[in-house]
Structures are given as structure tokens and as C-alpha cells.
Amino acid sequence: MRTEAGGARAPRGRRARIWLAAGTVLVAGTGAVVALRAGSDTSTAADGPHVVHTxxxxxxxxxxxxxxxxxxxxxxxxxxxxxxxxxxxxxxxxxxxxxxxxxxxxxxxxxxxxxxxxxxxxxxxxxxxxxxxxxxxxxxxxxxxxxxxxxxxxxxxxxxxxxxxPGKGGSTTPAMDPAAYAMPGDGEETPTDQPTGPETTSAPEQTPSDSPAETTPAPADSTTETPAESTPPPTPTAEPSQSTDAGTTAPASPSASTSTAPPTSAAPTAPGYLPSLSAAYPSCASASAVPHTVPSPLPAQPPATKVPAPPFVTRAGWGADECARDTGYPDYGHTVKAVFVHHTDTTNTYSCADSPSIVRSLYALHLHQGWRDLGYNFLVDKCGTVFEGRFGGAAMPVIGAQTYGFNTDSMGIAAIGTYTDLSGGDSTASTIVGATPSQAMVTAISRIAAWKLGMSGVSPTGTSTLTEGAKDSSGFTFGKTYTMNAVSGHRNGFATDCPGNQLYAKLGTVRSYAAGPPAGVGVTSVGSASGTARSGTGYVTGTTATVRWSTSTPTSLLSGAEVLVDGTSVAKVAGTATSASITLAPGRHSVQVRATHVSGKTATSAAVTVTADTTRPTYPTAPSAQLGKGTVNTAAVPVTVTWKAADDNGLRSQAATSPTTKTLTATSTSWSATAKSATATKFGLTATDLAGNTATASVTRTATLLQESSAKATGTWTKRSSSSYLGGYSASSGTTNASLTWTFKGRSVAWIASRASTSGAVKIYVDGTYQATVDLKSATTAYRQAMWTKTWSSAAQHTLKIVVVGTSGRPTVTTDGIAVLN
CATH class of the missing domain: 2.60.120 (Jelly Rolls)
Known part of the structure; x- marks a missing residue:
């Protein structure tokens, strides 16, 4: 059995020496100056921040x-x-x-x-x-x-x-969000204490215990760099030194060095200068000072775009032991011309909380197999968390160990998991079944591709040429140039199934997401505080409105969005936003949303019509009240309220507000309510239009109960007593043509009776004119029922007469009196 801690360190060769300035990176071939912010130190100075030993x-x-x-x-x-x-x-x-x-x-x-x-x-x-x-x-x-x-x-x-x-530790949360680039020619300097670059975090460089710690990092414009072929590097022989992230020894203070270095105030401008790595990486106190080589001079590159970096977990964040890798590297290409997408071919049943451990384990395995470092430049888990891979600066064209023969000028992104076909297994062993890559994973891969290719001016939907660098790569010829998609699968550059059919099928989506412009931009609603209201194909709102939209391109790939009203931008929000508040002048408007991709490309939605309405609804028919049918008691006399409300742009809703509250529909024209006997009752209504404007209306009426004892009787009537009757009494008769007549003043009247299976019928006369015959027969017994009503436009003196029909086998009728509404 062989036991190795942290993997094997590979041999080191002669390389050109590169010096570091804390907190700055000049991205190769782009002229982009990147400032990094130090992260927290969670372990000892000997180990460096976040180190987890495997x-x-x-x-x-x-x-x-x-x-x-x-x-x-x-x-x-x-x-x-x-x-x-x-x-x-x-x-x-x-x-x-x-x-x-x-x-x-x-x-x-x-x-x-x-x-x-x-x-x-x-x-x-x-x-x-x-x-x-x-x-x-x-x-x-x-x-x-x-x-x-x-x-x-x-x-x-x-x-x-x-x-x-893999030990325990590491984080899946980036320590800070990536900041924007500060580009030469912008007319602004980049201070080192403000993040302006793509790295998500950096840890303070560690100082050996016998050396005084530097408290002030060198400013971005005072970086000292040595051309690989002309000026010799500074030799710190008399001053304490620090071990750097690349294994290179730098003076503790550039101004204190006794060597003949270029002036510290001069920013590097010649293309032969390699950009410095920053103190984003923890130092390795036990590592020897080994220089490393870069191409010199660097070739001219297309202008860099201002595509921001995605948030990612740095090597320090996931706990990389920088003493375990080969500290004489990395090596750099000229630029990133192509992105190769891989899968780790491990398992899909992991928890995203385990992702740092998975990354550390891969790092340990690659080192154990004798590699210089972790092979991939970036890794992405199924939750969309991005992890920095191979050492050398995430913004740099670091040569990885990921696509044999095509590692130079390319970059590898590994999706953690297996993304082969969704089947597998045999009689002797289970093959790890593939999974469909999550939307979060596809989005994260797209963000990395947009950023890295954006530095080189390469379109993610375009192609690039790469030269085969291996003599024994199956299907490829050494030294021959091949044209490949700027976003390719591993299988496009090597004889392999990687990244699996499920992930390979998503590369078109990755290209589209990464390249822009935003796709599927559309307004989904325009509404006010009271909600969203449609009117035909448009929207009606107040003068303050919220516009909501959606895109098929994930919002994390958008740098911003804005709302256009009649062609003029009135609101700007972050790319992750999907709504914005606007103010409108009264009247009709055209509203659009324009989304901006991280590449700067824009897409504008189709226009929707929005009417800003400040006019209140009206009541063309004022509310009126009449007595209704149903059970009557002194606390609740049935009343039906009728009206008609209208609005030029349409009603959203209506509601009853008194004597009780009730939600009504926008098209309601009647409402069944009740009134307390002998009490003036206000029946209130509110109408709300699509914009949220409201109008109110009401009618006040008094209901009075006139019992049977107040009527003039003819024929034979019997007084009955029961708590089920109004006032405790009623009048009952089975004599044909027996009658009761009430005289009253009012605008609505209702006759009240009891019903049963043996009840008979009556004829009703108003002011001497026949109105109707009402049969009281009912399968179930019911008391105090308003059986018949009549309403007039105004209050007047009237008579109501009931006459017993004398129905064969069931002649008896029982009445409680009448209700009158004024």
C-alpha cells in the first residue's frame, strides 16, 4: 500500500521569473486591469487561508x-x-x-x-x-x-x-460578487482597494513568522514586472521576502529591494510583459521559489469586451492546498480561443454541499497521477456553483490538462456528474446512469464561456482554429490546424464520449446563452398596486405602474434591462430584475422592455399598449332597492338592490360596502341584501376600474312589518300562536273567498306566509286589480316566507288583498302579514 498526502509534486524546470503585485492582475492580451479584494483567513499562516489537507x-x-x-x-x-x-x-x-x-x-x-x-x-x-x-x-x-x-x-x-x-472544509458560496473591468483608455485608474475585476475573492498573502507583514499593498499602477528576455529580475537578498502564490519569491516591499528593477511607478505597457498574478492565492511557505515561463511577446489581440465574470468559488474557497501542486507552473497560452465542455463522469447523486470535497478529491487524484495541478480550468456543479480549477489566475489563459493536444489557447469546464444517455446497467455491474444537466449548470457554463471568450473577442456561436499539439492523438494530425466551434465538447477534440450525449446536446443552448443577444424578451404584465388589468390586447393602469417581463435567456447572463415608454427609456434595472416601476402621463402609451446581454448586445420586446386612466367609474343607473323573496324576521328583511356601473376602459371589480360587505363581479347589476325592520338602512356600493380608480353610490331605505292583525278581514280566520310566526301569531283560514286587506304607503311590498305540504293557495289583488295566484304548498314546512313582491318607482298609498282559493283537499292558508319598504 502506498500513502500520499495531497498528491505528488512534479519536476520543475527553468522558467522566466515573474514578479507579483498584491491585488492586481493585468489580463493577458486584453489590457484589462483587474483589482482583487482580500478574503478572510480561516486557518493558520503556515497553511494559508482555507487550506484543507487531503x-x-x-x-x-x-x-x-x-x-x-x-x-x-x-x-x-x-x-x-x-x-x-x-x-x-x-x-x-x-x-x-x-x-x-x-x-x-x-x-x-x-x-x-x-x-x-x-x-x-x-x-x-x-x-x-x-x-x-x-x-x-x-x-x-x-x-x-x-x-x-x-x-x-x-x-x-x-x-x-x-x-x-478530501478532508473537511471548503465553501460553495463565492466570497464576493465579481466587479466590472477597468479598461485602459477609460480615463480612470483602478485603485487596489476596490474590486474591479473578475475574481471573486482573494486571500491575503502570508508572511513567514520571522518577517514583518506588509500592511499596504502595492497600488495597481506601481506593479514591477520583468520582461522575460531583457531585464533581469530583482534579487531580494537583503530584505525579508514572501513566498507567492506561483511559488515565485518577491520582495516584501518593491521599494526596499536592492536590485536594479524597472521603476515601480511605471505600469507595464509593452506586449512582452506578462500580467502579474495577484495575492488572491494563499502562499506556500514550504515551496521553493521556482520561476515559470510565458510566451513573449504576447500577440496582438482583438479588443476585449466588458463581459463580467460570473461569481465563483476560488481555490482558497474550496480549500486547495497550494503546497501540494507543482509550484513551478502554470503555463500560459496567448488567449482563450475555444472552450471545451467536459463531465467528470463521477456520479449524479451527490449533494451540492459536497461539491468542494469533490473538487478537492479531483485535485488530489490528478496530483496523485503526477499531473502538475487539477486538470480543468473551471468546474460547475448541478446547483450552478462555479469553482476555480487549475492555478494561475481565473482571468488568465492558463494551459490546462483537459483536451489532449488542444490545451493551449483553450479552456476546460467540467460539469460535475455523468451526462451520458439516461440508461445503463448490465448483469454484472451497474454503469453510472447519465442525467440531464440542470438549467443552473447550463447557465453557469454559459456565463464562464461568455466571460472567457469575451476577453478574446471570440463569439461563442463562432469558430476558432487550434493546432494539434500531440503526435499520438487519435483522429488528429500533429501540427495541423483544425477549425472548431468556439464552444465545443471534449469529443470534438479527442476520441471520447465526453461530455456525454445529454450535456453535448445542450451546447447549442450554451452558445446561444453565452453569445446573446437576449432571447424571448417579452412583457408579461403591466399593472398597478391593485393588480394587473387587461383590456383587449393591452393593459389599463394608473399613472404609476409596474412592468413585468421574462426572457428565455437566464437573467444571470443579462447585464441590465430598461423599460421604454413611447420609445424613451424611463427605468433601468439590473439584469437579474424582472420588473420595474414607471410613471405614466394620462392617456395611451406604447411600452417595451429592452434587455442587455453581458456581451452588450440588446433585444427589445414587442410593444404593448398601456392606457394610464385617471377617470373614475360612473353609475348610469343609480342604485335602487326593493323587497325580495325569502325568510323574513325583524332583524333581516330580504331586499334586492339593483344598479349599473360603467367605465370607459372597463371595470375591474365591484363590491357592496354596507350594511354588510360583499365582493361582487365587475358585471354585477344586483345584490341580495337584508334590512333591519323599522331602521333606515344604507345600501352602499363601490366600483373599481381597471386602473384602480373607484366610485361609490348608495341608496337608503326603511323596511316596516305589518302583521295580520292590522288587516281588514272577511270570512272566517283563526288566530294561531307560535314562536315561529312573526310577533308570535298568525292568521289561518280554509274558507273559500275569506280575505285580508292591508292599507299602506310605500314603494315596495311583500306578502309573508307559512308553507307546508297541506297549504292551499290565495289570489292577490293590489289596489283592486288582480295580480297573481300564489300556491303555498311545499314539501318542507317553512315559516315567515316572503312569497310575492311588487315595487313602484316612488312611495304611494296602496292596498294589498289576499283571497283564499279553497283548494280541494288543502284549502288552508296561514299568513304573517306584509313587509313595506320606504
Whole structure:
């Protein structure tokens, strides 16, 4: 068994020396000066901020050339594993299956087949001594046991299973949002204490305990840099020094150096100067000062765009141990001409809280396999969190180890997970089933592509040319130039299925998202505080309105949006906003939304008509009240209120406000209410138009109850007593032509009676004229029922007479009197 802490450090060669200025980066080939803000220090000065130590335990597989195994056994704690072998140029022609034991449950997993390794260094990095080949990793979660079976015609030599304990720590939250670029020629200097660049955070450079700490970082315009071929670097022999993020030794104070360096006040202007890395990375106190090389002079580049960087978790944020990598690197290309999209081919059942551990595990595996550093430039999890990958400055054209033969002038983004077809499995081992990449992941990949390609002036929907740099890459010829999509899948530059069919199918969306302009920009509603109101194909609102919109391009890829009223911009908001408040003059207007992509491209929605209405509704028919049918008692006499409300742009709603409240529809013209007997009752109404303007109207009436005792009787009537009757009494008669006559003054009248299955019928006369015959028969018994009503336009003197019909078999009628409304 071999145990390695943090992976192997690769050999170092001779490189041109580069000096650092705390807090600044000049992006290669773009002229963009980037200022970085220091992050918090959560560990010791010896380790640097956020350092999380990992370990890799390697267990040998034994057996014949066609079969190698590792019997089931207990192990040290681990969470990720892969199988590796001695010669990285050899492809494993066979199947590797593993199963792991959960340290939480003690249960063994099903057998799972490991995929082929995804990322690949170029020959210069791959062919060094100690570099190993490897399978795709598997994220197993907390585990303490493993079993491995490898089958094939001729398995590579030196097969081991490598178990990674990523330690605990790291964050999935960027420490700060990326700021804008400060471009030369803007007429402004970039102070180092304000973030103006794409990095999300930086940690303060650590000072050895026997050296005084610098308290004032060098300003952005005082960076001292040494041309790779002309001016010798400063040699700090008499002053305390600091170990830098790139493993380069810089003077603790440029002004205190005894060497003959270029003037510290002169900003680098010649194209041969490599931009400095900042103190964004924690220093490695144990690392030797090893210089590194960059192309010089840098070629002329197209003007950079001002595409902002996405927020991302820095290496310090996810806990990278900068002492573990090869501190003599990175190497840089001239620019980023193409983006290759990968998948890590691990598992999709991870929690996003585990993402920092997954990134650290990949870092440890790549180092264990002898690579200089983590192979990918960026990684993205399924929640859309972006992680900085290979060291060297996220804004820089760092040469990664991700697409064999095409690593120079390209960049690799790895989607954490497996995105092959949505099926898998066989009788002997479960193949990790692919997943559909989440919208958050696709959006995050698009943001990185927009930023990095934007620095080079390359359209994400365009193409770029790359030169094959490997002599043994299948399907490609060494030294030949190939045209590729600016956003390509790994399979476009190497013989592999990566990034899986599910993710590969999303690359068109990535290109569209990254390039802009915004797609699908449309106004979804225009409304006021009272809500959204449509009128035909347009909207009606007050003079203050909220405009809402949507885009099919994710809002995180938009730099801003604005509302146009009659062609003039009246409100500007951030790109992530989907609404804005505006003020309108009364009348009709044309309203649009213009969205701006991070690239600066714009798209404008179709216009919608919005009417700013300040006129209140009207009541062409004033409210009136009449007695209604139903149960009567002294506290509630049925009343029907009628009216008609109108508005030139339409009504939103209506409501009753007294004597009780009730929500009515916009088209309502009547309302069933009640009035208290012998009490003046106000029936109030409110109408609200589409803009929220309101109008009120009301009518006041008094209901009076006249009992049967106040009527003039003919024929035979019997007085009945019950608490169910009005006033406790009623009059009942079964005599044909027996009658009761009430004399009253009012504008509405209702006759009140009791009903039952044996009830008979009456004829009703008003002012001596026959009105109707009312049959009181009912399957259920009911008391105090207003059975018949009549209403006049004004109050007047009237008589109401009921005459018993004498219905055969059920002649009896019982009455409680009448109700009158004035």
C-alpha cells in the first residue's frame, strides 16, 4: 500500500521569473486591469487561508494479466476513488468494477463500472516521470471499505485503486460578487482597494513568522514586472521576502529591494510583459521559489469586451492546498480561443454541499497521477456553483490538462456528474446512469464561456482554429490546424464520449446563452398596486405602474434591462430584475422592455399598449332597492338592490360596502341584501376600474312589518300562536273567498306566509286589480316566507288583498302579514 498526502509534486524546470503585485492582475492580451479584494483567513499562516489537507491511499490490484482484483476489505475513510496504472499512454482495454462500503450504514453498494478518464494533459505534462494513467473517478460518499475487479485482454501494469479522503472544509458560496473591468483608455485608474475585476475573492498573502507583514499593498499602477528576455529580475537578498502564490519569491516591499528593477511607478505597457498574478492565492511557505515561463511577446489581440465574470468559488474557497501542486507552473497560452465542455463522469447523486470535497478529491487524484495541478480550468456543479480549477489566475489563459493536444489557447469546464444517455446497467455491474444537466449548470457554463471568450473577442456561436499539439492523438494530425466551434465538447477534440450525449446536446443552448443577444424578451404584465388589468390586447393602469417581463435567456447572463415608454427609456434595472416601476402621463402609451446581454448586445420586446386612466367609474343607473323573496324576521328583511356601473376602459371589480360587505363581479347589476325592520338602512356600493380608480353610490331605505292583525278581514280566520310566526301569531283560514286587506304607503311590498305540504293557495289583488295566484304548498314546512313582491318607482298609498282559493283537499292558508319598504 502506498500513502500520499495531497498528491505528488512534479519536476520543475527553468522558467522566466515573474514578479507579483498584491491585488492586481493585468489580463493577458486584453489590457484589462483587474483589482482583487482580500478574503478572510480561516486557518493558520503556515497553511494559508482555507487550506484543507487531503490524502490518497493506493492499494495494489493483484492477479494475472487478464484479471486483477482487490478482495473486499476495510480501509481508511475515503469518499472518492479511481483506478490508475503506470503508463499514461496506455488505454485500459477492459472493464473495472468497484463496490464500496458505506461508513454510515455498513452496507455494500452494488457493483459499478468505472468510465474512461476524461481530462488529459498534453505530452509535455503527460510524459514526465511518475505520471500515471487513470479511470474516471467515482464519488462514493463516506466509505470505509472497497472491492475491485478488473478484466481485460491485457491490463496495464501497476494497477492500483486510489482512495481519496478530501478532508473537511471548503465553501460553495463565492466570497464576493465579481466587479466590472477597468479598461485602459477609460480615463480612470483602478485603485487596489476596490474590486474591479473578475475574481471573486482573494486571500491575503502570508508572511513567514520571522518577517514583518506588509500592511499596504502595492497600488495597481506601481506593479514591477520583468520582461522575460531583457531585464533581469530583482534579487531580494537583503530584505525579508514572501513566498507567492506561483511559488515565485518577491520582495516584501518593491521599494526596499536592492536590485536594479524597472521603476515601480511605471505600469507595464509593452506586449512582452506578462500580467502579474495577484495575492488572491494563499502562499506556500514550504515551496521553493521556482520561476515559470510565458510566451513573449504576447500577440496582438482583438479588443476585449466588458463581459463580467460570473461569481465563483476560488481555490482558497474550496480549500486547495497550494503546497501540494507543482509550484513551478502554470503555463500560459496567448488567449482563450475555444472552450471545451467536459463531465467528470463521477456520479449524479451527490449533494451540492459536497461539491468542494469533490473538487478537492479531483485535485488530489490528478496530483496523485503526477499531473502538475487539477486538470480543468473551471468546474460547475448541478446547483450552478462555479469553482476555480487549475492555478494561475481565473482571468488568465492558463494551459490546462483537459483536451489532449488542444490545451493551449483553450479552456476546460467540467460539469460535475455523468451526462451520458439516461440508461445503463448490465448483469454484472451497474454503469453510472447519465442525467440531464440542470438549467443552473447550463447557465453557469454559459456565463464562464461568455466571460472567457469575451476577453478574446471570440463569439461563442463562432469558430476558432487550434493546432494539434500531440503526435499520438487519435483522429488528429500533429501540427495541423483544425477549425472548431468556439464552444465545443471534449469529443470534438479527442476520441471520447465526453461530455456525454445529454450535456453535448445542450451546447447549442450554451452558445446561444453565452453569445446573446437576449432571447424571448417579452412583457408579461403591466399593472398597478391593485393588480394587473387587461383590456383587449393591452393593459389599463394608473399613472404609476409596474412592468413585468421574462426572457428565455437566464437573467444571470443579462447585464441590465430598461423599460421604454413611447420609445424613451424611463427605468433601468439590473439584469437579474424582472420588473420595474414607471410613471405614466394620462392617456395611451406604447411600452417595451429592452434587455442587455453581458456581451452588450440588446433585444427589445414587442410593444404593448398601456392606457394610464385617471377617470373614475360612473353609475348610469343609480342604485335602487326593493323587497325580495325569502325568510323574513325583524332583524333581516330580504331586499334586492339593483344598479349599473360603467367605465370607459372597463371595470375591474365591484363590491357592496354596507350594511354588510360583499365582493361582487365587475358585471354585477344586483345584490341580495337584508334590512333591519323599522331602521333606515344604507345600501352602499363601490366600483373599481381597471386602473384602480373607484366610485361609490348608495341608496337608503326603511323596511316596516305589518302583521295580520292590522288587516281588514272577511270570512272566517283563526288566530294561531307560535314562536315561529312573526310577533308570535298568525292568521289561518280554509274558507273559500275569506280575505285580508292591508292599507299602506310605500314603494315596495311583500306578502309573508307559512308553507307546508297541506297549504292551499290565495289570489292577490293590489289596489283592486288582480295580480297573481300564489300556491303555498311545499314539501318542507317553512315559516315567515316572503312569497310575492311588487315595487313602484316612488312611495304611494296602496292596498294589498289576499283571497283564499279553497283548494280541494288543502284549502288552508296561514299568513304573517306584509313587509313595506320606504
Amino acid at each position: 490524502s490518497v491511499d493506493s492499494l495494489d490490484l493483484t492477479g494475472s494479466s487478464g484479471e486483477r482484483t482487490l478482495t473486499a476489505r476495510s480501509t481508511k475513510a475515503f469518499r472518492m476513488l479511481a483506478v490508475s496504472w503506470q503508463d499514461p499512454s496506455v488505454r485500459l482495454d477492459g472493464t473495472v468494477r468497484v463496490r464500496t462500503r458505506s461508513s454510515a450504514t455498513g452496507k455494500w453498494s452494488d457493483w459499478q463500472a468505472l468510465g474512461a478518464g476524461d481530462a488529459q494533459p498534453d505530452p509535455a505534462e503527460r510524459d514526465r516521470a511518475g505520471v500515471r494513467g487513470g479511470t474516471a473517478p467515482l464519488w462514493a460518499g463516506p466509505s470505509d471499505g472497497v472491492q475491485v475487479k478488473a478484466d481485460g485482454k491485457a491490463l496495464p501494469k501497476g494497477l492500483t485503486v486510489d482512495l481519496v479522503d
